[in-house]
Amino acid sequence: MFSKVLSAATFGIDAYKVEVETHSEKQLPSITIVGLPDNAVKESKERVLAALKNSGIDLSFKKITVNLAPADIKKEGSAFDLPIAIGILAANEIVNQNLLEKTLLLGELSLDGSLRKIKGALPIAVEARRLGIENIILPKDSVREASIVEGINVYGLECLNEVIQFLNSENNFEPVHTDKDEVFAEVNTYHLDxxxxxxxxxxxxxxxxxxxxxxxxxxxxxxxxxxxxxxxxxxxxxxxxxxxxxxxxxxxxxxxxxxxxxxxxxxxxxxxxxxxxxxxxxxxxxxxxxxxxxxxxxxxxxxxxxxxxxxxxxxxxxxxxxxxxxxxxxxxxxxxxxxxxxxxxxxxxxxxxxxxxxxxxxxxxxxxxxxxxxxxxxxxxxxxxxxxxxxxxxxxxxxxxxxxxxxxxxxxxxxxxxxxxxxxxxxxGLKNIYCNAHMGTKEIRKFCKLDNQCEELLKMAMTRLGLSARAYDRIIKVSRTIADLENSENILPQHISEAIQYRALDRELWGH
Known part of the structure; x- marks a missing residue:
């Protein structure tokens, strides 16, 4: 028998879909995992077998092959334990496959069948929503971050048996939703001032x-x-x-x-x-x-x-x-x-x-x-x-x-x-420029025009205080910020004067 379970993995800070394909047949008992698994994924077969037995499920006399597709990307971590276990159960007709097409599963299994926290639940939930997947099943300890994503049902379950009940529609589990406005209401509770x-x-x-x-x-x-x-x-x-x-x-x-x-x-x-x-x-x-x-x-x-x-x-x-x-x-x-x-x-x-x-x-x-x-x-x-x-x-x-x-x-x-x-x-309208510090030479020329008085003041500072050439653009950028703090459209001499004070390491005081 064959089954396919949807799962995911992270690459950088984004996620990509992984299909866990399982083939089961009556032969000498063995589990083979292919699809570039790392050691943690290879070891999952021991955790999965123990979790299945301790959850009251016996799968003796079965040869099981698990493929993690796409097979050319290295898979790492223990989050594939749950989809592998469910894939084996689905291939052996213990779990109904109807919900598997629209449900993404992730979770590390303990030997007793309980689910442990995983990494990357948030980017995985974002990717699942993008792909149009309806449900995502995660360990209870990972559900909070994923539940901030709207437009997808996020379920936090505690053990393998609960996942089986969910997929067989034997229990009405409620999805977890977190109100982002409520989360942001708790913001800025700094203890320092x-x-x-x-x-x-x-x-x-x-x-x-x-x-x-x-x-x-x-x-x-x-x-x-x-x-x-x-x-x-x-x-x-x-x-x-x-x-x-x-x-x-x-x-x-x-x-x-x-x-x-x-x-x-x-x-x-x-x-x-x-x-x-x-x-x-x-x-x-x-x-x-x-x-x-x-x-x-x-x-x-x-x-x-x-x-x-x-x-x-x-x-x-x-x-x-x-x-x-x-x-x-x-x-x-x-x-x-x-x-x-x-x-x-x-x-x-x-x-x-x-x-x-x-x-x-x-x-x-x-x-x-x-x-x-x-x-x-x-x-x-x-x-x-x-x-x-x-x-x-x-x-x-x-x-x-x-x-x-x-x-x-x-x-x-x-x-x-x-x-x-x-x-x-x-x-x-300017790409990747959100504050004065991000300005390049082109933006400085456009947004930081200096009058003659400011130019003279800057020239005097460069020569008398021994400021380096690197200080020139920095002083102009900082003076633009000082002007913004005072809601001044133009950079004035007092803004330049204050900005000059903030170049201590460019002076000859320390031998620079």
Whole structure:
């Protein structure tokens, strides 16, 4: 007897349909799985046989062949356990095949027949809806993320016997639906707030500008000045995620298997902070079958690199492509995968190896050569992609002991959102440009015209402060954002003046 069960697998952050074809005949008992299965799929026959026996089903004296089509794409993971088990049962006429044509199945089987959580439920549900499939059966722990997809019946079942009952129409299971409006109503419940930070008004202002224009930012200051504290609060002032952004971000976390089982969607901008010992594969993504890395997990959010010079040089250099292209391409001999990586880079570092070069109260013990060697760990091309450099001085005791709190994140966010709306209107119709940080030379010439006074001010800054050539475009882009925050149509001299202050690492202070 023959049966066909619909299933799916993920490729990158998208899914594709897999047909599980099963042939059963009376011969010496054996199960053969073909169609480029990996070890986890090959091992599924042991899990399936044990799950069938412990669910009260005996299939002795049967030769079973299972084909996973298309047979030229490598299949991986344990999510094919359930469709293989159902395929065997359908081929042996234990399960009715009527519903199989319009039902997609996925799930890992425990030896007792219960279903375990799988990766990639959300992109698979999206693909199932696109293909016009009516039902999708998933383990109960994976159903929440898939249920956000409208136009398809998503069922979360607990064990193999429940799946058999569903397919034989012996039980009226109810599909699970999650209201996306209800999910988004829970958004922005941040536990951190900018009002927690004492002093550091200049740094807060720089972070507001960075958030308003989507600019990458680096903070330089001695230990304990509040760089990490400020960076952790950056997502609280970024514009709220749209549904499309939330869906794309959740897809990445879903295929990596790091989405909590009780979470339908990621509704807050991600904040990722890998340790400086991270490898280039963990940061960018990789593996024999490529997996997303930290830059993709930070998609539509913030990637924070603390102690930037402590990262290995090759790790920092691989950041250049995602910072430029907002995506990561991972190529292997048999495949090439693309993961989105549109994130804001926030970095923090000490001004020298001992950390006290710019501290007014503590003496720096580093030589000029040591400081220059330390700063040289960050290459010019990487620094070229960071628009704002801000010095973060130590907080004075008077500010620390002050009872008054600063502006709340909610207030700052309103200004940021207003500035972003201006930019969305400005760049309407332009591909892949949504904020000032994305502007290229052509857009800068078109949208950032300077009058003679601004040109003179910029020329003077370039020569007197020893700013590098790379700073020119960055200053103009940042000044455009400052003008947007003030709802000014033109870039004015005061906007240029403020933007010049945010190029600390381009000055000759540190030997650059």
């Amino acid at each position: 900018f009002s927690d930070v004492k002093g550091q008004e200049n740094a807060k202002r720089a972070l507001e500008i960075a958030a308003a224009g989507g600019h990458n930012i680096i903070m330089i200051g001695p230990p304990g000045s509040g760089k990490t504290m400020l960076a952790k609060r950056l997502p609280t002032i970024l514009p709220p995620l749209t549904f499309e952004e939330a869906l794309e971000t959740t897809k990445i976390h879903s295929v990596a298997g790091i989405l909590p089982k009780d979470k339908a969607l990621i509704t807050e901008r991600p904040f990722r902070s890998p340790h400086h010992t991270v490898s280039d594969a963990a940061l960018i993504g990789g593996g024999s079958i490529p997996r997303p890395g930290e830059v993709s997990f930070a998609h539509h959010g913030v990637l924070f690199l603390d102690e930037l010079p402590e990262f290995k040089k090759n790790v920092l250099e691989v950041l250049r492509q995602p910072l430029e292209d907002s995506k990561v391409t991972i190529s292997r001999s048999k495949m090439s995968l693309e993961f989105p990586a549109n994130f804001m880079l926030a970095a923090a570092m000490n001004p020298c190896p001992c950390g006290y070069f710019t501290d007014p109260t503590k003496e720096c013990t580093c030589t000029t050569a040591q400081i220059q060697k330390y700063m040289a760990k960050i290459s010019g091309p990487l620094l070229d992609r960071i628009d704002i450099h801000i010095e973060v001085p130590p907080v004075k005791f008077k500010e620390l002991s002050s009872a008054s709190s600063g502006e709340k994140s909610e207030v700052i966010r309103k200004r940021v959102v207003a500035a972003r709306q201006i930019q969305l209107k400005r760049f309407a």
